[in-house]
Amino acid sequence: MSLSNLSYNKNEINVINQHIMRTFTVLLFVIVCSLSLKAQEDLSKLFENVTPKNEKHQVIATFKSPQIVNGQSNETTHKHDLLFVVMHRFGDIAGSYGGMQTFYGLDNSSDILIGFDYGISDRWSFGLGRAKGAPNGTNTSQKQMFYLKTKYRLIKQTTDNRLPFSVTLFGNSVASGMDRLSLATSDADFQKFSDRMSFVIQAIITRKFSDNFSLALTPTYVLRNYVSFMDMNNIYSLGIGGRMKVSRRMALIADYFLTFRSQESKNYFLQQKGFRFYNPLGVGLEMETGGHVFNFIFTNSTAILENQFIPSTSSSWTKGGFRWGFSISRTFTVSK
Numbered sequence: 001m002s003l004s005n006l007s008y009n010k011n012e013i014n015v016i017n018q019h020i021m022r023t024f025t026v027l028l029f030v031i032v033c034s035l036s037l038k039a040q041e042d043l044s045k046l047f048e049n050v051t052p053k054n055e056k057h058q059v060i061a062t063f064k065s066p067q068i069v070n071g072q073s074n075e076t077t078h079k080h081d082l083l084f085v086v087m088h089r090f091g092d093i094a095g096s097y098g099g100m101q102t103f104y105g106l107d108n109s110s111d112i113l114i115g116f117d118y119g120i121s122d123r124w125s126f127g128l129g130r131a132k133g134a135p136n137g138t139n140t141s142q143k144q145m146f147y148l149k150t151k152y153r154l155i156k157q158t159t160d161n162r163l164p165f166s167v168t169l170f171g172n173s174v175a176s177g178m179d180r181l182s183l184a185t186s187d188a189d190f191q192k193f194s195d196r197m198s199f200v201i202q203a204i205i206t207r208k209f210s211d212n213f214s215l216a217l218t219p220t221y222v223l224r225n226y227v228s229f230m231d232m233n234n235i236y237s238l239g240i241g242g243r244m245k246v247s248r249r250m251a252l253i254a255d256y257f258l259t260f261r262s263q264e265s266k267n268y269f270l271q272q273k274g275f276r277f278y279n280p281l282g283v284g285l286e287m288e289t290g291g292h293v294f295n296f297i298f299t300n301s302t303a304i305l306e307n308q309f310i311p312s313t314s315s316s317w318t319k320g321g322f323r324w325g326f327s328i329s330r331t332f333t334v335s336k
Contacts, residue, residue, distance in 0.1 A: 068241040069282030074168040077119035080335040095320025110302035134303035144177040195226035
């Protein structure tokens with residue numbers, strides 16, 4: 001056997017190994033989702049005595065869409081409904097990269113997402129899609145993000161306050177589809193397929209105080225398999241969001257995420273890179289137009305997915321690093 005044939009066979013083996021790893025990762029995600037659903041169903045049985053089976057006693061429309069601004073709401077897609085979602089983040093409105101030279105950010109797009117959510121039941125929805133990704137070139141260089149996500153409504157608030165709040169569980173799995181970046185200190189210098197993966201687990205605790213005001217609290221865990229030098233694989237965050245109705249079809253929305261990053265990591269990026277991390281803050285106007293929900297927002301986050309905007313927001317409101325953004329969602333009924 002010649003050396004050239006030996007090299008070719010090794011390349012074949014590497015390709016096969018990559019396909020096996022990808023298949024294994026997908027199967028693992030499906031198994032985890034299934035086990036998670038079973039565990040959630042077991043937990044929900046604990047509340048059977050306090051949760052009325054009559055839907056008339058359950059609070060509905062705490063929020064009008066599955067997303068508040070940057071963060072998730074407690075809402076899931078109804079059974080046999082298909083939700084089509086488009087999200088967009090433009091460039092900086094002001095500061096060094098904004099102003100009239102970029103038409104206040106409209107010439108640029110920091111991130112774009114297109115996705116679908118499907119309601120398996122009125123409690124459980126499943127989604128997939130792709131985001132452009134928003135690498136800042138310092139603590140993250142990853143882009144071309146493909147995602148799978150699931151959301152399950154564990155507890156529903158009741159109108160008689162026997163259950164004064166709702167709890168929804170959310171999780172996603174994201175893989176970067178970009179070419180490997182040959183930079184040893186970056187998070188895109190992938191050595192194996194699993195290095196491309198990141199995950200988010202979130203509990204969304206909400207209460208609808210009145211027809212005009214709802215509030216959400218979202219403790220969050222982000223796991224990134226591969227990170228840049230002195231970054232953190234495991235990051236915890238606490239989000240808070242709200243919706244205040246101002247007219248029949250319009251509401252003000254806002255959310256904020258407090259990210260718990262180690263001081264050692266902060267100091268390294270500041271002293272060695274001159275780079276600061278900021279907490280994501282988003283505010284906006286929600287407009288309901290028949291089957292569409294349109295959100296017009298401002299945020300300092302360049303990224304759309306939790307896997308990026310929680311650990312990697314690097315723009316400051318006070319320095320003009322906020323941007324226009326919008327999301328449009330449309331619901332289609334697949335089956336009666």
